[in-house]
Amino acid sequence: MITPSSTAAHHELSSHEVVLRLEADPHRGLSEQKAVERLARFGPNSLPAAEGTGSAARIARQFHHPLIYVLIAAGTITAALDEYVDSAVIFGVVLINAVVGFIQEAKAEAALEGLRSMVRTRARVVRDGHQRTVPSEELVPGDLVLLEAGDKVPADLRLVRVTELRVDESALTGESAPTVKDDVVLPGSTAVGDRRNMAYSGTLVATGSGAGLVVATGGETELGEIHRLVGAAETLDTPLTAKLAEFSKILTAGILVLAALTFGVGLLRGQDTVETFTAAIALAVGAIPEGLPAAVTITLAIGVARMARRRAVIRRLPAVETLGGTTVICTDKTGTLTQNQMTVTTVWTPRGRFTVTGLGYAPEGVIHDAHDNVAALGSHPALRWSLLAGAACNDAAMTEHAGQWQVVGDPTEGAMLVAAAKAGLGPAVVARALPRRATIPFSSQRNYMATLHEDATSVDSKGHVVLVKGSVERVLCLCACQLDGEGVAAPVNSVAVLDAAAELAGQGLRVLATAMLPVAGSNEFGPADFDEELLSNRMVFTGLQAMADPPRAAAAGAVAACHAAGIAVKMITGDHAGTATAIAGQVGLLDPNEPAEDRVLTGTELAALSGAEFTAAVERASVFARVSPEQKLRLVEALQAREHVVAMTGDGVNDAPALRQAGIGVAMGLGGTEVAKDAADMVLTDDDFATIEAAVEEGRGVFDNLTKFIAWTLPTNIGEGLVIFAAIVFGAALPIMPTQILWINMTTAVALGLMLAFEPKEAGIMARPPRAPDQPLLTRALMARILLVSSLLVAGAWWLFQWELANGASLPEARTAAVNLFVLVEVFYLFSCRSLARSAWRLGFFTNRWLIIGVAGQLAGQLAITYVPAMNTVFDTAPIGGDAWLRILLIAAAASLVVAVDKRVRRGHAR
Structure with missing residues (x-):
């Protein structure tokens, strides 16, 4: 009975045991039958499609929100009042919100489709002893799959044959360097990233070739497990949507209670039922902030x-402000x-240490000696030969496209190519000077690569040179000598070399050794008989090359800015702990003066923790290395359980479940997989962590402006409702x-409130x-201020309305004065709301020109509703005199002065 699932732990079985378990043939493959x-039994090798929700249900879900209920009620009420234009506007807002939500939800569900597309390829298999190319969907457990450089692995494979095989698993595990593969037996507890005898679906073959038996297909693969996690991860409400939902529920309840109370009081006073009901409706209409949804949408x-x-x-509109409230960035x-x-x-030679400047694959930079002078290769023979060995004993290639440099092949070899190019030893120069004649390829058993070259620079026209690069220990075993400062061979100092290698490795660098052997006029190193046995104890050690995937230039500053803003930053990676610790120290995630034991945890250590210990460790640690996709997701969930707003950044397939679970998922636009982008809420087009700092700043500014709008609009709504309530209580018009x-x-809302969306960010927004x-x-x-302004509006409007009536004004004239008072108080209060804590005058009067334009437009509208006859008819208004305008201005100015004094008093208490 075959067991073709990933739970069978095929990595801990010998290849022979796997063959027996799968009832397979490692040479002839399966039969077609x-x-x-x-295929009929296990199904196609594709990720299962998610169970979709019908379009009708998805559309209906867009209306399931308290704020939408309020808007629908407002639209119905205005329609009942025969205000069909206003009703159409309100229902239009509801419809637009529903359409936008429907579209955004459809985009979010594309994450699962992105995962499924990763395994849609073709595969080379052996069936009935013959090679065939079949769609990857037709692969079945037990199939013998052939791999070569450039292939995408089509299913989870237990490798049975390998030849210099290296697989790029960065998208799955986060490992920056390709993984060397081998047919070995591993412990059952071996992490996915360390399973050298496995090749996983969706990864890429970097170099070499191999063959493997399919042990898992479709949803049973490691990629399938991530697919399941993505589908199971809950898409959480953002802080904004959660707060708006809560706010809307309270607002809805308050409006209904106040309207019912108004109707009840009117009936108790014996007022006409229809008139009282009309007044209750007017109160509800006044209390509903119709402009709030539009303001939220436009501000976002x-x-x-x-x-x-x-x-x-x-990608999701509410995510704009979520970063502003983020407390932890993973x-x-x-x-x-x-x-x-x-x-x-760094290049270390027996006679000196050299620093290589420049980052990435662009051949831009120089090599400095210990005195910070540019190193001349003619004065440093060991340096020259180390660079030549790295560049010539090399199968990678450098390419340039649109100013962007890339490496084709192993990234480690690419780094050595670039280092040589920075010293003027570019690939073309090296190819002319040292044409290759024979190669001993790298293997995991050999741990080095050797090449034989004609030396065109040699005096002897038949001169040859052997170049070697590989692991430090293995290359040292081949060396009897080392190059000194004059280019003369001297006995190798193995202790010094190993000490230097240990020091560099301790800095999180990957270290390779180089060696050379000149063989002028010798025939024993001819291409036909070039063999590794000829190299033993004859090579001349030239140096060490230390490399790393360097931090981004702005990463340290961005991390420091996040810390200054009170945001914790935690690194969650599938890479090794040593590498992660070194990078964390360079970007400021770890304090070198603090012990790393409590701050750096591996996936194995996390797995051994109990629930309470896990939660405490998550809060305490800053670096989590060698973690699985399940653990990434669990880390995010643990932080959320402690009430953190979590932003998760990532670029690989292994990041997708955590990206979707987080409060906001941030994917890399240039280097990220499509799966990560589809699962994320935000995509960084430059892949730079520093951009997150800018996004946090913008997010805080957006939330500030939304808060300012709500603090500005609610006093009017509350004041309108209360002035209606007062009229019913006192039995007045x-x-x-x-x-x-x-x-x-x-x-x-349109002419004044929305102008706050253009308000510039306040100074010190990232210091809080x-x-x-x-x-x-x-x-x-803020609630106290809203109630204060509401009270001023009610008192001012009631007094002015009664004053106008008492002094001979008609009812339409008195109401026109009250309407203009509401608007003028809003205008004055608008300038105060530009900052909820600082004085409006300190912000600069013209720093938001849109606000000035909006005020001018609103005042023009007030003149129109007051003096244009057609608008007088529609809105039951009437022209008023200059004395009425003077009273309106005085009341508005007085209200503004009271708000300014309140703001100053509260600012003083805050200190």
């Missing part, structure tokens, strides 16, 4: 545009904090009519700590 039978859209200019593309290492481009940073309320709410996740949308201080 068996392949057909197994402006934030999207601002972030796009700073190279951050938003970042991947490879390609996020680092460049995902191996770079030689309504100071403002429903149509006039709609005019105030809709025009001021993040908002507490449980902090309500409106704090007690």
Whole structure:
């Protein structure tokens, strides 16, 4: 009975045991008949499609929100009042919100389709002893699959034959360097990234060739497990949507209670039922902030545009402000904090240490000696031969496209090519000087590569040279001598070499050794008989080349800025702990003066922790290395359980579940996989962690502006409702009519309130700590200010309305004065709301020109509704005199002065 699942732990079995378990043939493959039978039994090698929700249900879900209920009620009420234009506007807002939500939800579900597309390829298999090319969907457990450089691995394979095989598993495990593969037996506890005898679906063959038996297909693969995690990860509400939902519920309840109370009081006073019901409707219309959904959408859209200019593309609109409330950023290492481009940073030779400048694959930089002078190769023979060995004993290639340099082949070999090019030994120069004649390829058993070259620079026309690069210990075993400062061979000092290699490795660098052997006029190293036995104890050691995937130039500054803003940054990577620790120290995630034991944890250590210990470790540690996709997801969930707003950055397939689970998922646009982009809420177009700092700043600015709008608009809504309530309680005429309320709410929201969306970010926005996740949308201080302004509006409008009536004004004239008072107080209060803590005058009067334009437009509208006859008819208004305008201005100015004094007093208490 075959067991073709990943749970069978095939990596801990010998290849012979795997063959028996799968009932397979490691040479002839399966028969066509068996392949057909197994395809029917196990199904196609494709990831299962998610169970979709019907379009009708998805559309209906867009209306399931308290704020939408309020809007629908507002639209129904205005329609009942025969205000069909206003009703159409409100329902239009509801419809637009539903359409946008429907489209965004469809895009989010594309993450699973992106995962499925990763295994849609063709595979070379052996069946009935013959090679065939079949669609990868037709692979079955037990199939014998052939691999070569450039292939995408089509299923999970247990390798049975390998020849210099290296597989790029960075998208799956986060490992920056290709993994060397071998047919060995490994312990059952071996992490995915260390399983040298396995090749996993969706990874890429970097070099070499091999053959493997399919042990898992479709949903049973490691990629399938990630697919399951992505599908199971809950898409959480953002802090904004959660707070708006809570705010809307409270607002809805308050409106219904106040409207019912108004109707009840009117009936108790014996007022006409229809008139009382009309007044209750007017109160509800006044209390509903019709402009709030449009303001939220437009403010977020402006934030999207601002972030796009700073190279951050938003895929879900509410995510604009989520980063502003982020308390923890969980970042991947490879390609996020680092460049995902191996770079030689140091060359050590027996007579000196050299520093290589420049990052990435661009051959831009120089080599400095210990005195910080540019190293002349003619004065440093060992350096020259070490660079030549790295460049000539090499199968990689450098390419340039549109100014971007790339490496084709192994990144480690690419780094050595680039290092030589920085010293003027580019691939073309090396190829002319040292044409290759024979090769001993790298293997995991050999741990080095050797090449034989004609030496065109040699005096002897028949001169040859042997070049070697490989692991330090293995190359040292081949060396009897080392080059000194004069280029003369001297006995090798193995202790010094090993000490230097240990020091460099301790810095998180990958270290390779180089050696050479001149064989002028010798025939024993001819291409036909070039053999590794001829090299033993004859090579001349030339140096060590130390390389790393370097941090991005702005990463350290971005991490420091996040810490200054009160945001914790944690590295979560599939790479080795040593490499992760070194990078974390360079970018400022780890304090070199603190012990790393409590700050750096591996996936194995996490797996051994209990639930409580795990949660405590997550809070304490800053670096999590060699973690699996399941552990990444669990880490995010643990932080969320402690009420953190989590942003997760990543670029690989292995990051997708955590990206979707996080409060906001941030994917890399250039180096990221499509799966990661589809699962994310935001994509960085420059792949730079520093862009996240800019996004945090923009997000905080967006939330500030939304808060300012709500703090500005609510006093009007509350004031309108209360002035209606007061009229019912005192049995007086309504100071403002429903149509006039709609005019105030809709025009001021557009002409005045929305101008706050263009408000520049306030100084020091990144110096304050993040908002507490449980902090309500409106704090007690803001609610107190809203009630203060509402009270001023009610008192001022009631007094002015009664004054106008008492002094001979008609009812339409008195109501017109009250309408204009509401608007003028909103205008004055708008300038105060440009900052909720600082004086409006300190911000500069013209720093938001859109606000000036909006005020001018609103005032023109007020003149129109007051003096244009047609508008007088529609809105039951009438022209008023200059004395009435003077009273309106005085009341508005007095209200503004009271708000300014309140702001100053509260700012003084805050100190």
